[in-house]
Amino acid sequence: MRIHRFITxxxxxxPALLSAQERRNYFPIWTFHQKNANIHGLSIGLGSVxxxxxxxxxxxxxxxxxxxxxxxxxxxIIVEDDSSFNNLMKIEPTERVNGINLxxxxxxxxxxxxxxxxxxxxNITSETNGITGAIFLNWSxxxxxxxxxxxxxxxxxxxxxxxxxxxxxxxNGLQIGLLNISKKMxxxxxxLWNNNGLRKLPFINxxxxxxxx
Numbered sequence: 555m556r557i558h559r560f561i562t563x564x565x566x567x568x569p570a571l572l573s574a575q576e577r578r579n580y581f582p583i584w585t586f587h588q589k590n591a592n593i594h595g596l597s598i599g600l601g602s603v604x605x606x607x608x609x610x611x612x613x614x615x616x617x618x619x620x621x622x623x624x625x626x627x628x629x630x631i632i633v634e635d636d637s638s639f640n641n642l643m644k645i646e647p648t649e650r651v652n653g654i655n656l657x658x659x660x661x662x663x664x665x666x667x668x669x670x671x672x673x674x675x676x677n678i679t680s681e682t683n684g685i686t687g688a689i690f691l692n693w694s695x696x697x698x699x700x701x702x703x704x705x706x707x708x709x710x711x712x713x714x715x716x717x718x719x720x721x722x723x724x725x726n727g728l729q730i731g732l733l734n735i736s737k738k739m740x741x742x743x744x745x746l747w748n749n750n751g752l753r754k755l756p757f758i759n760x761x762x763x764x765x766x767x
Contacts, residue, residue: 577590577591577592578591578592579591579593579594580593580594580595581593581594582594582595583595583596583597583598584598585598585599586598586599586602586605586608586614586649587600587605588608589606589607589608590606591608591609592608592609592611593608593610595611595613596612596613596615597612597613597614598614598617599617600617600618601616601617601618601619601620601657602616602619602620602649602661602663602665603663605648605649605663605665606649607648607649608650609650610649610650610651610652610655613653613654613656614651614653614654614655616655616673617658618657618659619657619658619659619660619661619662620660620661620662620663621657621660621673621674621675621678622659622675623662624659624660624662624675624676624677624688624690624691625675625691627693630693630707631678631693631694631707631709632709632721632722632737633709633723639710639723639724642709643695643696643710645664645695647665647666648663648664649663649664649665650665650667650668651665651666651667651669652668652669653668653669653670654669654671655667655669655670655671655672656671656672656673657672657673657677658674660674660675660676660677660678660688660690661673661677661678661679662676662677662679663678663680665679665680666680666681667679667681667682667683667684667686668683668684669684669685670685671685671687672686672687673687674688674689675688675689675691676688676690676692676693676703677691677692677694677703678694679693679694679695680694680695681694681696681698682696682697682699683698684698684699684700685699685701686699686700686701686702687702689703689704690703690704691703691704691706692705692706692707692717693705693706693707693708694707695708695709695710696708696709697710697711697715698713699713700713700714700716701714701715701716702716703717704717704718704719705717705719706720706721706731707720707721707722708722708723709722709723709724710722710725711724711725711726711727711729712725712726714727714728714729714730715728715729715730715734716730717730718731718732718733719732719733719734719735720733720734720745721734721736722736722737722739723736723737723738724736724739725740726739726740726741728741728742728743728744729742729744729745729748730744731745732745732746732747734747735749736749736750737751738751739752741760741761741762742759742760743758743759743760744757744758745757
């Protein structure tokens with residue numbers, strides 16, 4: 555049994571090692587449509603569609619950006635229970651941006667953005683660490699930092715949500731808007747109507763008991 559397990563591990567590890575070896579470095583400008591690439595400087599393209607194993611260090615520029623269709627996305631991203639939440643947290647992004655992410659209409663990608671991300675209409679990402687904003691919506695499974703937009707949604711929020719309607723599954727920090735919703739909250743809500751999973755109150759709501767849910 556041990557030999558079989560060892561052989562299985564080897565066969566599972568080889569593709570990952572080969573994938574890592576295939577990554578190439580590009581400087582000072584290249585397109586993020588290139589698979590298995592590390593781009594240092596300016597990473598440029600039309601929009602993040604089907605990006606695979608790409609890291610942009612510096613400035614990523616989406617000339618159009620899939621955020622143009624963000625308002626047409628039919629349903630929200632908020633999970634229903636802890637099991638779905640835990641499974642979601644295990645998913646690895648296919649793209650990473652370390653620096654500034656700029657998209658004319660906004661970004662839709664399975665990506666992790668570390669820094670600043672801005673778009674005009676909407677952003678939908680896997681994880682943002684820093685500041686992200688768009689006029690209409692900002693959705694991300696994980697938000698660490700500050701997010702603003704008319705509609706903001708996070709499965710895990712560590713920081714601040716500012717919008718007309720803010721929603722999170724688990725939140726640690728502050729929600730400011732007309733309507734604030736968090737199924738499991740450790741922090742403060744300020745708005746016309748607030749729901750933190752324990753109580754519903756107008757104007758201000760709070761919960762600082764991490765194990766209250």
